[in-house]
Amino acid sequence: MRRAALTPNPIPSLGLGLRREFLDQVLTELPAVAQWEIAPENWMGRGNLAEYQLDYLRDHYPISSHGLSLSIGSQDPLDEAFLLRLKAFLDRFSINRYSEHLSYCSVGGHLYDLLPIPFTEAAAEHVIARVRRVQEIIERPLVLENISYYASAATELDELSFIKRILQGADCELLLDVNNVYVNSINQGYDPHQFICELPSSRLTYGHIAGHHEEAPDLLIDTHGAGVKPAVVELLQLAQQVHGPFAVVLERDFNIPPLGELLNELYELDQQLQPLGEALHGN
Amino acid sequence: MATNKPSPDWRELQQQWAAAIRAPNQGSLPGVEPRRLAVYQRLVFNNIDSFISRGFPVLRQLHNEQQWQQLIYQFMQQHAAQSPLFADIGREFVAFAQQTLPAVWAQLAQYERMEVDALYAEVDYQLLHATNAAAEPAPSANELLDRVQFRVNPSVQLGVFQYPVQQVSAANPQPPAAAEPVCLVVYRELTSQPHWQQHEAVKFMQLTPLTMVLLETLQQANGSTLRAALASLQPYAVGYQPEQLAQALVTVVEGLMQRCVLFLAPE
Structure with a gap:
């Protein structure tokens, strides 16, 4: 038998991405995590059991949402009917934070995966208008994540300028995924430290950390399928030093280990992020 | 930028990317290394395939690897999936199957989907x-x-x-x-x-x-x-x-x- 998860004291500052693989165990054991993050697209329209499970979770933890299918950068029309359903879902479960990916996942219909928006001025203008409309409909800030990408669609602008342009133009928040910064810095050949330091502190409200897979020395894949690499932890430490503390969630979506093992990884990460994380307790 | 090239149209780029992902054997993307494009082709295909294979286990068994792969690509190319929800990929596939598969299999797909609809009702x-x-x-x-x-x-x-x-x-x-x-x-x-x-x-x-x-x-x-x-x-x-x-x-x-x-x- 595997050892039980270490019991942290106090409650860790890190949250964890919720997976159905260990959902029943979470609901039974109620382990110590700062919050759970869910993908609304995996919970909406999933029947009574899902609703009861989410209600029970909601009674015991804060929940954040991290969307997958908004397709904010797509030329397909914004799906406003979906956004209204989404708002009702977020209201129903009192979920305040809604984050999404600065990407597109549909062109003439959904592809159900995240593609990099071409970094052009015109695309940035298009995204800005859509972000504003989304925020109007859901009556919440939209928190946008810097995505990982494997082939650059960069043309006019570099990634950092594109992101900053949208954050400012749309007046929205940033989810900094430090694993994505690391993966992109290798894949695209840029300095991840400089990238992180130049982000606007006031927009950065939330973070992600995860593991990746090395397909080739110059091609990393953001699988969320392995433990977090030390270089990625260092980037998170740097980000919190430079920009101040922000809530962070650990994501694990493939090769999911037993929950106890995953929690131990979370608690160890939490230790490494102390004392920075301490400022987060109580908010 | 210092070059005199006109700015590429982002809409056109998106369409080129989507086309290259939906039909991997029909060419490449200018300026994109094939092994990098291949990552996207693999990710998108595997994701959609996993939902449909799990949702239609009997239909899956009736196809060999190559036939099934061809069917999934046909779905990706011919069906504009409208639902943002992952649980609806199967419903999108049923709509596609009605246009594409022999009647007995189109009806089998409908039947297999009824199970999911009952579960999530x-x-x-x-x-x-x-x-x-x-x-x-x-x-x-x-x-x-x-x-x-x-x-x-x-x-x-x-x-x-x-x-x-x-x-x-x-x-x-x-x-x-x-x-x-x-x-x-x-x-x-x-x-x-x-x-x-x-x-x-x-x-x-x-x-x-x-x-x-x-x-x-x-x-x-x-x-x-x-x-x-x-x-x-x-x-x-x-x-x-x-x-x-x-x-x-x-x-x-x-x-x-x-x-x-x-x-x-x-x-």
Whole structure:
């Protein structure tokens, strides 16, 4: 038998991405995590059991949402009917934070995966208008994540300028995924430290950390399928030093280990992020 | 930028990317290393494939690797999926299958999807609580006929097929059309108000055309007596006198109540 998860004291500052693989165990054991993050697209329209499970979770933890299918950068029309359903879902479960990916996942219909928006001025203008409309409909800030990408669609602008342009133009928040910064810095050949330091502190409200897979020395894949690499932890430490503390969630979506093992990884990460994380307790 | 090249149109770039991902063997993307494009081609295909393979296990078994891969690519190329929800990918696939697959497999896809729809159906358990309370003590045959009203289990999915889709398997991939319509119900076996741990089973049953029409009639009426439904059922019960039909239906509804397909409506 595997050892039980270490019991942290106090409650860790890190949250964890919720997976159905260990959902029943979470609901039974109620382990110590700062919050759970869910993908609304995996919970909406999933029947009574899902609703009861989410209600029970909601009674015991804060929940954040991290969307997958908004397709904010797509030329397909914004799906406003979906956004209204989404708002009702977020209201129903009192979920305040809604984050999404600065990407597109549909062109003439959904592809159900995240593609990099071409970094052009015109695309940035298009995204800005859509972000504003989304925020109007859901009556919440939209928190946008810097995505990982494997082939650059960069043309006019570099990634950092594109992101900053949208954050400012749309007046929205940033989810900094430090694993994505690391993966992109290798894949695209840029300095991840400089990238992180130049982000606007006031927009950065939330973070992600995860593991990746090395397909080739110059091609990393953001699988969320392995433990977090030390270089990625260092980037998170740097980000919190430079920009101040922000809530962070650990994501694990493939090769999911037993929950106890995953929690131990979370608690160890939490230790490494102390004392920075301490400022987060109580908010 | 220092070059004089006109700025590439981002819309056109998106369309080129999407086309290259949907049809990987039809060329490359200018300026994109093939192994990097291949990552996207793989990610998108595997993701969509995993949802459809899991959602349609029987249909999957009827195709070898190459045929299946071809079918998934055909879906990606020919069907503009509108739903942002992952649970709906299967529904999108059923719509595509109706246009593409031989009738027996298109109907099999519909049948396999009924299971998912039953599983995810929203049920008002409070209403059913009241209906269960109404069942104590068990009503007599006369009460079942003339007094009580019925509610159909809200998770019930009804399907009428030309082919015996429930018999399709690798050993019997394309059965001939049946002589009579094949009537099937798929439903969630509702227990009492579910706790978050209570996973309810999905059940399958073949119905006679008469029972099928009965359920459709009761579904539409949303609270009807058996007597009121009789008139619309008579055409499906050739050779039955009205009173014989009434007695036969009492037996049918007792069975459906036991199996949790029918509930009594509160009075």
